[in-house]
Every structure is written in structure tokens, then in C-alpha cells.
Amino acid sequence: MVDWDLAGRTARRLMSSGPRTTREDAAAVVRHLHEAAATAIAHVEKLTGMTAAPGGPLPEVAVVDRPGWVDANASGMAALLDPLVSKLAEKQETRPGPLATAIGSRATGVQAGGILAFLSSRVLGQYEVFGTGGRLLLVAPNIVATEEKLGVDPTDFRLWVCLHEVTHQLQFTAVPWLRGHLESEIAEFVAATDLSADVLRERLQDLLRSLGEAIRGDDGESEGLMALIRDPRQRAVLDRVTAVMSLVEGHAEYVMDGVGPDVVPTVTTLRKRFAQRRKGRGPLDRVLRRLLGLEQKMKQYADGRRFVGGVVDLVGMEGFNRVWESPQNLPRIEELTQPELWVHRVHGRPAIPA
Incomplete structure (x- = not known):
């Protein structure tokens, strides 16, 4: 195909x-x-x-x-x-x-x-x-x-x-189980896929309208091609995959800044200037970012970074690392913006700053 x-x-x-x-x-x-x-x-x-x-x-x-x-x-x-x-x-x-x-x-x-x-x-x-x-x-x-x-x-x-x-x-x-977990989620996503040609055409039209907004400079959020998927079972899988990818991206963002100026002397300048790079300015760039769902990717970075930082503030790095113990400890989509919910679920106690 x-x-x-x-x-x-x-x-x-x-x-x-x-x-x-x-x-x-x-x-x-x-x-x-x-x-x-x-x-x-x-x-x-x-x-x-x-x-x-x-x-x-x-x-x-x-x-x-x-x-x-x-x-x-x-x-x-x-x-x-x-x-x-x-x-x-x-x-x-x-x-x-x-x-x-x-x-x-x-x-x-x-x-x-x-x-x-x-x-x-x-x-x-x-x-x-x-x-x-x-x-x-x-x-x-x-x-x-x-x-x-x-x-x-x-x-x-x-x-x-x-x-x-x-x-x-x-x-x-x-x-070691993380890759297999993602593969199993993708397999479940495929198993839930059931789109007719007519439904796919209708959703493509919605996406094209979103691209028109991007050309005009509207900065609304869009999932890009992922917006074509509306089946509840697929959406549930996507929420879980989004939570995992937000975790791994946010964890990497936390680390690259967390090493501090002793390791990277100009880290503050790098973060400030790099944040501007992630904002597409031209019409073509805006359209392609909207099509590919890259705006959602930027949201993953931000939500994941807040989640990791929030959990570390509450239970320390050792407490955060319980997230890697099993798939059950991975964050849920709603916990990304409320890390105290994850702490309460995984650690079994109210979140108190470490």
C-alpha cells in the first residue's frame, strides 16, 4: 500500500x-x-x-x-x-x-x-x-x-x-518491557481499526479545514492526522500511548536541563533560544506542523516535563523511578497535569513535597 x-x-x-x-x-x-x-x-x-x-x-x-x-x-x-x-x-x-x-x-x-x-x-x-x-x-x-x-x-x-x-x-x-508494551498497544490499536471509505473521506475534510486555519495563521491546537481516529477504543489506546510518550519526552527534557550549568555552562541560554526554535513561523511550516500533529508533540514535551518535575518535587527521583517498575505504574493521561494523582495512586499516600 x-x-x-x-x-x-x-x-x-x-x-x-x-x-x-x-x-x-x-x-x-x-x-x-x-x-x-x-x-x-x-x-x-x-x-x-x-x-x-x-x-x-x-x-x-x-x-x-x-x-x-x-x-x-x-x-x-x-x-x-x-x-x-x-x-x-x-x-x-x-x-x-x-x-x-x-x-x-x-x-x-x-x-x-x-x-x-x-x-x-x-x-x-x-x-x-x-x-x-x-x-x-x-x-x-x-x-x-x-x-x-x-x-x-x-x-x-x-x-x-x-x-x-x-x-x-x-x-x-x-x-526492557517498555518497547514490548508500546508494541502491544499498537497491536491493540490496529485490532480496533474499522474505517469505511466514506467515514475516512469525511474526516479528511475536517482535517483540511484545520489546515486552512493554519494557513491563515490561526494557532489553535490540532492532532493532525491523528484527528482522523475517533473510535472510542482507539482513542483509549491513543490516550495511553500519548501518556507514555509524554513521560519519555518529558523525562528527557527534565534531564537535559537538570544536569545544570556544572555540566552545560550555557544551559539557560540554550533552553531559552531552543524554545523559540520550536515555534514554526512561516505558512508552510504551520501547515505541515498542523498536518503532522507536531503541535501535539510540543504539548507532550510540556506536559511530560511538568509531570516529571512535579513527581520529583513530591517524592524525589527514587520515588519517581517507580514509574518504570511496571506498565501499571505508567502515568494516565489525566495524571500528566496532576502529578499528585499519580503519587497517590502509585505510592498509596497523599502527595507531600519531598
């Missing part, structure tokens, strides 16, 4: 080039990022009190360019989306012929390539949970372009970014 090879080729044609650099400078950036990622591990472990599960494989750190990031994410998107698309196809009363299938897969491949091209110049790093899995990706040209645009110290910025990504790496290596 999606030609992922075509998606990758399309993304490479559409993506913008990175900052100009010499071969020697590029090699120095790659070396520096590997060093920053290695340095970040000890700081993250010290602040969080977490360590990778003993005996597990050592996570790989890959410093990639934009095409490398596209290749990794085309694989990851295929792993996530292909089961959902296949299930939708099975529910159709009539099946398209081979020609229609070929044309449709190429059309969706081009669309997916456009999304990957847009994101390829914005993502600084990520931990691959799905797809090939187990790698920490650092997108060198985007990190260099961002530090130049923000006018910040490269050494501090690169370590700051690595603190965030290494925290994600530690979450999924120190908590």
Missing part, C-alpha cells in the same frame, strides 16, 4: 541541503558528537539513578546525514504503518486491482516522501525504538545548522542534545 523505496527516493529529491562544510570539518563534527554521546551517559545515569539492564547489547550510536535519517525512518514507518494499512485493506468489501494498487502505493509513497523530506531538516536526533531498533541517531547537519542559527556554543549544544537522546536510549535499555 505504500512504496517505501519511492518514499525514500522522493525525500532525497525534496530535502534541502545541509550547511556547507569541508570534509575535515565534517569528520570533526562526527567525532565530537560520538564523544558527546559517550560523555552524556554518565551524567544521565547519575541524575536519573537508572542504568542499562546488565548483559544486554551495547546500544549503537550512529551519526548520520539527512539521507541516512530518511532511510532509518522509512524502515521505522513501514514497521509501524504496514500492519495498520493491511488491516484496513482486509476490511474493504472490494479489493483494487493490481494496476490500481501499484498506482496507489506510488502515490502514497510520494506523500510519505514529502513528510520525510520536511522532517529530515528538523530532527536533531532520535532513539530508534522500531524499525532496525536499538540505535541512537544524531543528525549531524541539523545539529550544526541549528547551533549556527541559534548562535550558541557548539560544545555545549551538542552535549545538551546528546543528554536528551541518551536519556531515551537509557529508558528503553534500562526498562
